[in-house]
Amino acid sequence: MPYRPYRRYHPGTQPEYLHSPYVSSQKRAPSQPLIHLPHTISEVTGPVFSNNVIDVKAFDLTKQHHAEPIGERVIVSGRVIDEDGRPLPHTLVEIWQANSAGRYAHAIDQHNAPLDPNFTGCGHTITDAEGRYRFVTIKPGAYPWQNHYNAWRAAHIHFSVFGPAFATRLITQMYFPGDPLMANDPIFNCTADESARNRLISLFDWQTTMPLQALGYQFDIVMSGRDATPFEDHHGAHR
Numbered sequence: 001m002p003y004r005p006y007r008r009y010h011p012g013t014q015p016e017y018l019h020s021p022y023v024s025s026q027k028r029a030p031s032q033p034l035i036h037l038p039h040t041i042s043e044v045t046g047p048v049f050s051n052n053v054i055d056v057k058a059f060d061l062t063k064q065h066h067a068e069p070i071g072e073r074v075i076v077s078g079r080v081i082d083e084d085g086r087p088l089p090h091t092l093v094e095i096w097q098a099n100s101a102g103r104y105a106h107a108i109d110q111h112n113a114p115l116d117p118n119f120t121g122c123g124h125t126i127t128d129a130e131g132r133y134r135f136v137t138i139k140p141g142a143y144p145w146q147n148h149y150n151a152w153r154a155a156h157i158h159f160s161v162f163g164p165a166f167a168t169r170l171i172t173q174m175y176f177p178g179d180p181l182m183a184n185d186p187i188f189n190c191t192a193d194e195s196a197r198n199r200l201i202s203l204f205d206w207q208t209t210m211p212l213q214a215l216g217y218q219f220d221i222v223m224s225g226r227d228a229t230p231f232e233d234h235h236g237a238h239r
């Protein structure tokens with residue numbers, strides 16, 4: 001079967017392995033030069049996802065329990081496109097996030113903020129024929145972390161987008177416009193190029209805002225090439 005390799009990321013538009021203000025990157029960053037591996041059929045192929053498996057509880061995180069979660073309801077939607085601007089249909093999009101108080105429903109998260117019995121914070125969906133996806137969720141709260149004195153993560157939603165092949169899977173974080181914590185968030189600022197970094201910030205959107213129901217945010221994701229959405233961290237940190 002013929003296949004072609006995927007274009008590598010454009011220099012400067014992705015986080016460096018070592019970004020000293022992000023303290024854990026100091027230990028994680030490779031100390032030796034990387035070995036360049038050619039893409040083979042193992043990297044340029046991948047599973048095919050069917051939207052038969054997606055029900056409303058998967059993409060509406062406010063409907064996963066008996067009652068509604070506490071917090072500000074939001075709709076996050078957008079398009080997944082490839083390096084040439086073509087939509088990527090039928091690709092798996094997954095999200096995970098803290099609740100409105102800034103607490104993950106995860107054993108490792110011991111932040112002194114309440115858990116919400118009606119919010120797990122995980123969802124998934126499949127893009128449609130035009131590459132569109134849509135989630136209904138709760139706006140996540142900011143939370144403290146140990147990186148430096150008085151460190152707080154800007155509110156964010158974690159995204160994984162599979163793309164057409166194993167080599168294209170993108171893991172990133174989406175931020176909210178106007179959040180004052182972004183300026184001092186070392187993970188947000190890992191991406192040196194300002195315009196690339198700003199592609200991580202969603203846009204408030206009247207078109208998808210629903211009267212009396214939820215604010216809408218648009219977040220388009222470019223899988224690779226010059227306009228690629230920055231990868232959150234090449235080593236898969238999840239904070």
Ligand SMILES: [Fe+2]
Nearest residue numbers: 156158238239
């Ligand atoms: Fe997080």
